[in-house]
Amino acid sequence: MSVDWGAIREEFPSLSRWTYLNTATFGQIPTRATKATEGHFERRDEFACNDFLSWFDDADAIRAQVAQLIQATPADIAFVMNASTALSLLLGGIDWKPGDRIVTLENEFPNQFYYPSLLAPRGVEFMETCWDRFYDSITPGTRLVVMSTVSYMTGFRAPLEEIGRFLRERGVMLFLDGTQSVGALQFDVRAVQPDMFAVHAYKWLLSPNGAGFMYVSPGLRERLDPNVVGWRSHRGWRNHDRLHHGRPEFKTEAEKYEGGMLNFAALYAMGASVGMVLELGPEVVEARVNALAAQVREVLRRAGARLLFDELPHYDSPIVAASFDGDTEEMTRRLKAERVLVASRHGRLRVSPHFYNNEADIERFASVLPAV
Numbered sequence: 001m002s003v004d005w006g007a008i009r010e011e012f013p014s015l016s017r018w019t020y021l022n023t024a025t026f027g028q029i030p031t032r033a034t035k036a037t038e039g040h041f042e043r044r045d046e047f048a049c050n051d052f053l054s055w056f057d058d059a060d061a062i063r064a065q066v067a068q069l070i071q072a073t074p075a076d077i078a079f080v081m082n083a084s085t086a087l088s089l090l091l092g093g094i095d096w097k098p099g100d101r102i103v104t105l106e107n108e109f110p111n112q113f114y115y116p117s118l119l120a121p122r123g124v125e126f127m128e129t130c131w132d133r134f135y136d137s138i139t140p141g142t143r144l145v146v147m148s149t150v151s152y153m154t155g156f157r158a159p160l161e162e163i164g165r166f167l168r169e170r171g172v173m174l175f176l177d178g179t180q181s182v183g184a185l186q187f188d189v190r191a192v193q194p195d196m197f198a199v200h201a202y203k204w205l206l207s208p209n210g211a212g213f214m215y216v217s218p219g220l221r222e223r224l225d226p227n228v229v230g231w232r233s234h235r236g237w238r239n240h241d242r243l244h245h246g247r248p249e250f251k252t253e254a255e256k257y258e259g260g261m262l263n264f265a266a267l268y269a270m271g272a273s274v275g276m277v278l279e280l281g282p283e284v285v286e287a288r289v290n291a292l293a294a295q296v297r298e299v300l301r302r303a304g305a306r307l308l309f310d311e312l313p314h315y316d317s318p319i320v321a322a323s324f325d326g327d328t329e330e331m332t333r334r335l336k337a338e339r340v341l342v343a344s345r346h347g348r349l350r351v352s353p354h355f356y357n358n359e360a361d362i363e364r365f366a367s368v369l370p371a372v
Contacts, residue, residue, distance in 0.1 A: 003280060003284060003288075005288070005355070005356075005358060006358075008280070008355070008356060009356050009358060011030035011031045011032060011276075011356075012028045012029075012030055012031075012356045013031070014028050015028065015356060015357075015361075017339070018339050018340075018341055019339060019340040019341065019361050019364045019365060019368075020341050020357070020361070021296070021340070021341060021342050021351045021352060021353050021357065021361060021365060022341045022342055022343050022350075022351075022352055023184075023203060023204060023318070023352045023353070023354040024152060024180060024203060024318075024319050024343065024350060024352035025203070025343050025352075026202060026203065027183070027202060027203045027204055027205065027206040027207070027354065028206060028354075028356060029206055029207065029208065029269065029273070030206060030272070030273060030276060032272045032273075032275075032276060033206065033207065033208075033268075033269035033270070033272040033273045033276075034269065035272070036268040036269050036271065036272040037208070037265045037266075037268050037269045039268065040055075040264055040265055040268045041265070053238065053240060055262075055264050056238070056262075058264075058267075058268070058271070059079070059262055059264070059267055060074065061271070062267055062268075062270065062271035062274065063077045063079070063213075063255075065271060065274045065275060065278060066213050066274055068278060069182070069187075069274055069277065069278060069282065070178075070182065070187050070188070070189050070197070070215060071187075071188040071189055071190050071191075072189045072190075072215050074253075075218075075252070075253040075254065075255075076189070076215050076216060076217070076218070076253075076254055077213055077214070077215060077254055077255075078213065078214050078216060078254035078255055078256075078257040078258050079212065079213050079258055079262055079263075079267060080198065080212045080213060080214050080257075081200075081210050081212060081263065082200040082209075082210070082212050083111060083177045083179050083198040083199065083200045083212060083214075084111045084115075085198075085212075085214075086175075086196060086198035086212075086214035087111055087112075087115060087146065087175060087177070087196075087198065088115060088227070089214075089224070089226075089227050089257060090144075090173075090175055090195075090196050090220075090224065091115050091116065091119070091144075092227055093224045093225055093227060094143065094144070096119055096122050096123070096124050096143075097123065098122070098123025098124075099123060099125070099141050100123070100124045100125070100141060100142075100143045101124070101125040101126075101127060101139060101141045101142040101143065102116045102119070102124060102125070102126050102127070102142075102143065102144045102145075102146060103127050103128075103129060103134070103137050103138060103142055103144070103145045103146070104116070104126075104127070104128055104129075104145070104146045104147055105128070105129060105130070105131060105134065105147050105151070105156070105158070106128055106129065106130050106131075107151050107153045107154050107156065107346075108128070108146075108147060108148060108151065109148055109151075109152050109153075109177065109179075109180075111177065112146045112147065112148070112177070113126075113128070116146060125141070131156065131158070131314070134163075135166065138166070138167070138170060138172060142170070142172050143172065143173060144172065144173045144174075144175060145163070145167055145172060145173070145174050145175070146175045146177075147163075147174075147175075147176060147177070148176070148177045148178075148179070148180055148181075149176055149177065149178045149180065149181040149182070149185070149187065150180040150181040150185070150317045150318075150319055151180070151319070152180050152319070152345065153321065153345045153346055153348070153350075154308055154315070154319075154321045154348070155308065155309070155315050155317045155318075155319035155320060155321050155350075156308070156314055156315055156317070157181075157185075157314050157315065157316055157317040158314060159314065160176070160191075160192045161191050161192055163192075164191075164192040164193050164194060168193060173195045173196075173220075174192075174193075174194045174195055174196075175194065175195065175196045175197075175198070176192070176194045176196070176197045176198070177198055177199075178197055178198065178199040179198070179199050179200045179201075179203055179204075179212075180203060180204070180319065181204060181317070182199045182201075182204060182205055183201070183203070183204030183205035183206060183273075183277055183285075183354075184204040184285065184286065184289045184318050184354060184355070185204075185286050185289070185317065185318070186282045186283060186286050189215055189217075193217070194215070194217070195216075195217050195219070195220045196214060196215065196216055196217070196220060197214065197215040198212065198213075198214040198215075199212055199213055199214070200212040201213070201270050201273070201274075204318075204354065205270065205273055205274060205277070206273040206276070206354075207266065207269050207270040207273050208265075208266045208269050208270075209266070210263050210266045211263065211266035211267060211269060211270035212270075214254070214257075215254070216254040216257065218252075221252060221253075221254060221256075222252075225250075226250065226256055226257045226259060227257075228257070228258075228259035228260070229248065229259055230259035230260030231243060231259075231260055232255075232258055232259060232260055232261075233248040233250060233256060233259055234248040234249055234250075235248075235249050235250065235251045235256075236249075280355070285355050288355045289318045289353065289354060289355055290316070290318065292318070292353040292354075292355075292357050292358075292362065293317070293318045293320055293353055295353075295359070295362045296320045296351045296353055296362060296365070297309055297310075297320055299362060299365060299366040299369065300320065300322045300349075300351070300369075302366070303324075303366075303369050303370060304324065304325075305322035305323060305324055305349070306322065306323040306324075307320070307321070307322055307323075308321055318352055318353060318354070319350060319352045320350070320351045320352065321345070321348040321349070321350050322348060322349045322350075322351070323347070323348055323349075324349060328344040328347060328348060328349045329344040330372075331344070331349055331372045332344040332349065334371075334372040335365075335368060335369070335372055338368045338371075338372075340364060340365055340368050342365075351365070
């Protein structure tokens with residue numbers, strides 16, 4: 001079945017005013033997601049919030065959607081505010097010992113550097129490595145690898161199934177941040193088998209800030225305690241009229257990490273956007289995004305850019321990083337003046353199209369780029 005991309009585009013009002021090629025910074029929110037949030041507030045007014053327990057039924061339906069998107073089960077999914085919340089839960093819950101090592105890749109997002117570097121006083125070694133030396137950096141003392149599915153800076157897309165298999169054979173845990181890919185590229189937790197996988201949905205999953213989720217593997221859930229404990233921590237929290245008083249008994253499901261109330265306004269929006277991706281088909285979305293990224297690369301080549309995609313493997317992602325002789329920050333400012341939005345990251349022009357873009361956007365970018 002063919003997709004009417006023009007009709008899909010109409011759900012994104014900002015695209016009528018901007019040539020938007022910057023989803024790696026923010027995804028645009030579809031009107032269906034905005035309406036889902038509005039519907040939540042209208043419902044609060046109508047029922048004076050006396051039906052609030054039913055909101056959690058809706059949250060469980062969204063949990064099931066998220067699980068379907070990444071090939072997990074609803075029991076594996078917990079809602080979080082952002083990916084750093086998930087990583088902090090993991091790093092704070094490990095019994096670190098002197099000599100332990102954490103490994104990440106170069107050009108990673110700051111989340112992957114900040115907390116690990118604070119573990120040095122406990123004798124934990126934190127190592128940043130280039131991809132060519134990644135496997136050599138995994139020593140007997142390595143306990144955890146922390147990395148993104150796609151680099152926010154360069155568009156590097158690591159071979160995750162290969163990495164997951166390598167680390168499992170050596171008993172090394174794997175944390176993956178999928179914020180820069182989920183919603184554009186397919187992801188299958190069954191194939192990669194990370195211990196934890198976190199997504200802040202405000203980029204490629206087209207959701208408000210504060211809407212996110214994490215996958216926590218069954219094995220990790222057995223040994224990782226919650227770091228936020230609240231009224232929903234006890235397994236019988238739905239018996240709201242007679243809440244348990246005393247030491248909580250945690251569920252086995254990942255829901256035990258949520259603790260208290262949820263950001264329902266953002267969750268309803270995320271549910272609508274996840275539903276949109278599922279409706280279109282993740283494989284269809286990925287093909288569309290990759291095709292647009294290929295067109296962007298060709299425009300950049302014609303403009304004299306140097307692309308990592310052309311020089312090295314594993315840069316086949318919708319984040320296209322280009323090097324020019326000029327100042328890319330100034331280029332970005334001049335493009336913005338022409339109502340063309342891209343980004344500059346560490347000296348590279350970063351262009352990141354999503355499925356809501358079209359060929360006219362690429363042509364507009366191509367027409368303006370030579371002048372800047």
